[in-house]
Amino acid sequence: MLPGLGWPVELRVHPRARSLRLRLDEARGVLALTCPRRTSRRAALDWAAGQGGWVEAQLARIAPAEPFAAGTAIPFEGAEIMLHWEEALPRGPALTEGRLQCGGSAQSFSGRVERFLRREARDRLSKLTRQIAHDAGLSVRSVAVGDASSRWGSCSSSGAIRYNWRLVLAPLHLSRWVVAHEVAHLRHMNHGPAFKALEAELYGADPRPARAELRALGPRLKRVGRPL
Structure with missing residues (x-):
């Protein structure tokens, strides 16, 4: 968890990534952070922590879950x-x-x-x-x-x-x-x-x-x- 972000961050290093990328994985309830191989973990997490406004906007757009309930x-x-x-x-x-x-x-x-x-x-x-x-x-x-x-x-x-x-x-x-x-x-x-x-x-x-x-x-x- 990072301050100011509503969901936990999952960091993955990708050998072909050229820049940092943050994606909201709605199904798993995490913020997927893709990191180039030579970027430090601390720098990547600091960058993600600065994306609070974007994360807040994305979370606001999520519709509620639709459980299997009779009558729906x-x-x-x-x-x-x-x-x-x-x-x-x-x-x-x-x-x-x-x-x-x-x-x-x-x-x-x-x-x-x-x-x-x-x-x-x-x-x-x-x-x-x-x-x-x-x-x-x-x-x-x-x-x-x-x-x-x-x-x-x-x-x-x-x-x-x-x-x-x-x-x-x-x-x-x-x-x-x-x-x-x-x-x-x-x-x-x-x-x-x-x-x-x-x-x-x-x-x-x-x-x-x-x-x-x-x-x-x-x-x-x-x-x-x-x-x-």
Whole structure:
């Protein structure tokens, strides 16, 4: 913690950073401070401590968390659906007629909703990934989901792809772009011209508008399901 800053600072040295950079990581509740290799830790923290006005303005813009509560709406594949609970309903969540409903204990409602959404994300993104990879003549070793704070997807050199489960909340064309991006990494483990050409081919359009749209929508998606 630094005086005058509302959130803790997490300092990371990055070998390619050319200047100090402070970013508000809303999902993790920290101020991420990126520091060039040859900048002293003390100098970096002193600089961050002087950014109180900027931090205060950023915190003021943050909307409150949106926990999974009965009677509220959440996005699902870009459309708003209602969360509905009745004790007498089956415990397993079911998506029907624009609402996600389940029964059982009210105290475990939030957890059951999140587990359902994670399963849906894994199943839907796995299917889409394998379809796009097959069309491109590429092989995927595995597909998994998590809740990374800053990345929507990642691809390892072994062919394992991992997504943020919150993509299931986003419009389908945004999920398709992220899948196309990660599948393109199966062939090109970089962001060079050949990668960008394959990414656009697999997505079927210019990826730049989708990238900008997801960047704008991302903060809201990452608030969904967070406790107050």
